[in-house]
Amino acid sequence: MKTRFTELVGVEHPIVQGGMQWVGRAELVAAVANAGALGLITALTQPTPEDLTKEIARCRDMTDKPFGVNLTILPAIKPPPYAEYRQAIIEAGIKIVETAGNKPQEHVTEFKKHGIKIIHKCTSVRHGLSAERMGVDALSIDGFECAGHPGEDDTPGLILIPAAADKIKIPMIASGGFGDGRGLVAALALGAEGINMGTRFMCTKESPIHQLVKERIVANDERETELIFRTMRNTSRVARNTISTKVVAMEKEGAKFEDVRELVAGARGKMVYATGDADEGIWSAGQVQGLIHDIPTCAELVSRIMREAEAIIQSRLEGMMSGAQRQAAE
Incomplete structure (x- = not known):
């Protein structure tokens, strides 16, 4: 299944494992990458930029497929050394970065100098348009159903995704509430080019949590x-x-x-x-969580989502269309 997003980042399937604090580690990211989806190491899970460099190398030992790094910028009394984490990402030769949080312009500008593709995660159309003007290559648009920070507008994905698709020109993946093939088909129908999953990937065999x-x-x-x-x-x-x-x-x-x-x-x-x-x-x-009923491997999860999506498109939706055509002919 090719979309503008899979073409942009060079993966087989339009599925992303979002950056998750304490969870986005090499063993999960490599398993997602090997399954043909896009995995993201969470930079700030690593205590120092030097540890991030080591984690990227550890991931490369486990996969030769594309993967990226998430860098989340949040307000803090004593902020982490973002510029040093950014430099570690650049020096490691990473070509895909997910940014999230406050005003990433400084990071976008530096990453772009090194040919890095940038996905920015945001929770509103207006923030998406702002990120598009900053020069990011794709958006992850995050609905109210999501884990973590859903913003303050309380707009669920069923409204937010098509509202964003109406105004945003760059490729967009849908985040918040996705966990199976039904969600992928729905996201594509609403105007997205793929889905981002956090909680669903937490609940896999390779996920480094208890x-x-x-x-x-x-x-x-x-x-x-x-x-x-x-x-x-x-x-x-x-x-x-x-x-x-x-x-x-x-x-x-x-x-x-x-x-x-x-x-x-x-x-x-x-x-x-x-x-x-x-x-x-x-x-x-x-x-x-209400759609998660098992703990598969990442490969099993990704292949199942793709099978489900293809079955819905080919059997259910095309069947409905051909049935309507038969009725019209009669």
Whole structure:
């Protein structure tokens, strides 16, 4: 299945494994790449730029297929050395980068000098248009269903994707709520050139998180997420657990970030994936949990999605069209 996106990044299937903090490591990324999709190492999961260089090399030892790196730019009191991470990406010879977060112009400009294809992840049409003007090569448009930061507009993918497709000229992949062939066909119909999946790839055999967390995702349904930081206008969708429920309750009582800082610390979220204790800290998961029923290999997942998509297009949709034509002829 060729789309403008597969042609742009040189992969076989229009499926992307999005950058995920603590999850986008070499073993997962290489497995996704070997399955014919696009895998992304999460730069800031690595403690230093030097560690990122090593992680890229480790991934290359496991695959000769294209893969990229995610660089997320977020406001912080003490921001990480973004320029050093960017230089590590360039020096490693990476040719595909996903940017996300605030105003990536500086990074876009530098990456473009080195012939790197840039996918920018955003949650609104206006931000997509801004990124297009900055010179990015593709967009990942992220609907309200997604894990992580869905923005503040609360626009679900069924509206956001075609609204973006109406105005944006560069290739676009759809993010948020995708996990099977039905979603891929829907995304293509809405004007996207592929899909981006985070939570679904978390729940694969090669995903470097604890088996108990994967089993929790399978057991959860589409209602098992929580929106935290709503009152701070920094909304984040996370898996529902005792801590997320407590944070939401504290926000309703007027809590500020300082009041919940210890509960939402990234180190605690990292421990969830390490220990399998789903109530240890905050961890990201999307509403697509309701569509996840097993823990396949990445190769099994990608091939199944493509088989399902082709069957829907060839059998169901074409069958409907030919049936309508027969009725018209009669």
